[in-house]
Amino acid sequence: MPVIEWRDAGDGYQEATAAVPYDYAEPRGRSLPLHMVRLPAADPAHRIGTLFLNYGGPGYPAAATLRAGGQAMFPAEVLARYDLVGVDQRGTGQSSPVRCVDDPVELQALPYATGDDFPTTPVEEAEAIAQARRLAEACRARNGDLLDHIGTLPAARDLDVLRAALGDSRINLVGFSYGTFLGQVLANVFPDRVGALVLDGVVDPAWATGEDDSISWLRANADRGSAETLQEFFRSCAEAGPQRCAFAAGGDPERAYAELAERLRAEPLAVSVAGGPARPFGYAELTRLTFSAVGLYTAPLWPLFAELLQAASVGDTDTMAEVLAVVRQFAPPGLEDYPTANAAIACADTDNPDDPQRYRELADLHDESVAPYAGSPWAYGTLTCAFWHGQSTERHTGPWTTATRTPVLLISTRHDPATPYRSAVRVHDLLPDSALLIVDGVGHGALASSPCAMHLAGQYLLTGATPAAGTVCPQDRGPFDPPPAAPTEEPS
Known part of the structure; x- marks a missing residue:
């Protein structure tokens, strides 16, 4: 003891x-x-x-x-x-802590592997698979059998x-x-x-476990919860009206979101936050933000999230940058190693497909028929597990x-x-x-x-x-x- x-x-x-x-x-x-x-x-x-x-x-x-x-x-x-x-x-x-790179800043170059992004094109898909493999190999090389415990x-x-x-x-x-x-x-x-x-x-x-080739967070219905909560956002935003929900300005938040999503698929906006370099804000960024702590997770932030959506819908990147700078302040402390710690626990504890192509199949299926917009963000969140070199010795x-x-x-x-x-x-x-x-x-x-x-x-x-x-x-x-x-x- x-x-x-x-x-x-x-x-x-x-x-x-x-x-x-x-x-x-x-x-x-x-x-x-x-x-x-x-x-x-x-x-x-x-x-x-x-x-x-x-x-x-x-x-x-x-x-x-x-x-x-x-x-x-x-x-x-x-x-x-x-x-x-x-x-x-x-x-x-x-x-x-599970550390897989020399400096946590290096993880920013692996957004598909850390769950900060998900692919929407075949080229991005290939890059996502390469990043996931690279991170998994780096984690094993640096941490050895710690990943098994x-x-x-x-x-x-x-x-x-x-x-x-x-x-x-x-x-x-x-x-x-x-x-x-x-x-x-x-x-x-x-x-x-x-x-x-x-x-x-x-x-x-x-x-933790389920049918072969099923994905952990999809088995747990996280995508369904996200899609259902997004519908509640649309409903309550329309009910509140544009004075309290900026995204109700056009009268139909659900239709406005669908139009914004399609527009961002075709042509992402370029947004510079806090004087940093301009970065693309496309479909993946929209949906990842929607289903996050600064989106639907946190009820008091819904008006701010609605303001961001409205700014994006009219191409007001200055207001988008201002809102994004504000929401970054809500990040919890001590998250430098969070992406790799998250992968280590999730991949150790849960069954996920070994075939990286299966993630696209299930992401598309859930986006289309189970949980619109939410299937891909949740399916790809565990892509690194396809290549993970570690399984807890006891589960x-x-x-x-x-x-x-x-x-x-x-x-x-x-x-x-x-x-x-x-x-x-x-x-x-x-x-x-x-x-x-x-x-x-x-x-x-x-x-x-x-x-x-x-x-x-x-x-x-x-x-x-x-x-x-x-x-x-x-x-x-x-x-x-x-x-x-x-x-x-x-x-x-």
Whole structure:
């Protein structure tokens, strides 16, 4: 068991490094250091225990993300009674990160391999395949068998080791997006040792494995969730009108988007952001941005996204540059190695086609008949896995129906563009005694946008009580609702 020695990290936070087994098949062999950040409970005399955080990705650095905003994550009563702990999952952040190039800036030359772009022509297709092969080979050459010891089941074992080292009898976790898959693995592998599990933005476990030649995120219906949320964007934008949604200026946002997409396919715009060189903004850039954290993922940014779409539709590249410069400010911290960490975990954990041509076949099929605009972005996100030289030495691919010692709380918005509501319903059906809390709103993840959901999640963390079946929370405000009026003083 590792000895954890916390040291001051400033602003009330602490940090530490814990050594866990590199390979759980040889627990007394070499070790792997995990980087951790902790926000200690404000009322240690009434402390419940440790609450681990996983922010998804896979590959987001939990330590840096907690350090950046942990004090505002939960109600005061939760912060009083839990130590919040962000552990950089093995292969991410500062926990033996998977690094495949000398400088992360070099990854910008591999946009097809890192998921920042996807091909739309045969020439681009050939380049995408070449980039994916090149990145996979570079990752293996630089990281060796580390790639075989990265994945969700090893990460779950790590949390169990850390739980014991921190003196806790139960593993408590709040997982977002991919973090909900980690939570499901914990629930099914350690059902007697899990405590409170809050899973927000629920991943269908079909993400891990499925039919031969199927793609992970398509199996998990991420493309369907994206397409359905885009339809909700069109509906709510038209309802809000051009005063609150700039893209409603022509009266029909859905038609305007289709026209813009076709125009950008034929002739991309050239956009220069923050004085940098002009770069093409074409069909792939449009759809990648649409299904991202600065597009449909984040409800408060929908008006800004609508402004960008309207500017693109009239060819106003200056306004596009201004909006893109603003949205770049919303990037989470510590993401330099994120693309390669994401590939390492996703390719280790999931079954994907070895034939690179299969990605185009499935992308076209889903674009045309399953999820317009969304098939290609999600299908090509795992192209590098076709050439990946690494497979986790241990994976959990089921069962997903194990009864846990305590109930699991699942949370989903009605319209989630990455982890659709239907996935939360499926996992609710799979996990005995789980509770499903619905937020009647939009965006990827629900807790941050619904005080009602946050309150109920807080009560669950403090007491173990789950919301009544069928509970639906409102979102704080709709994406195009006017901002609340500033308070005014009454005349004395």
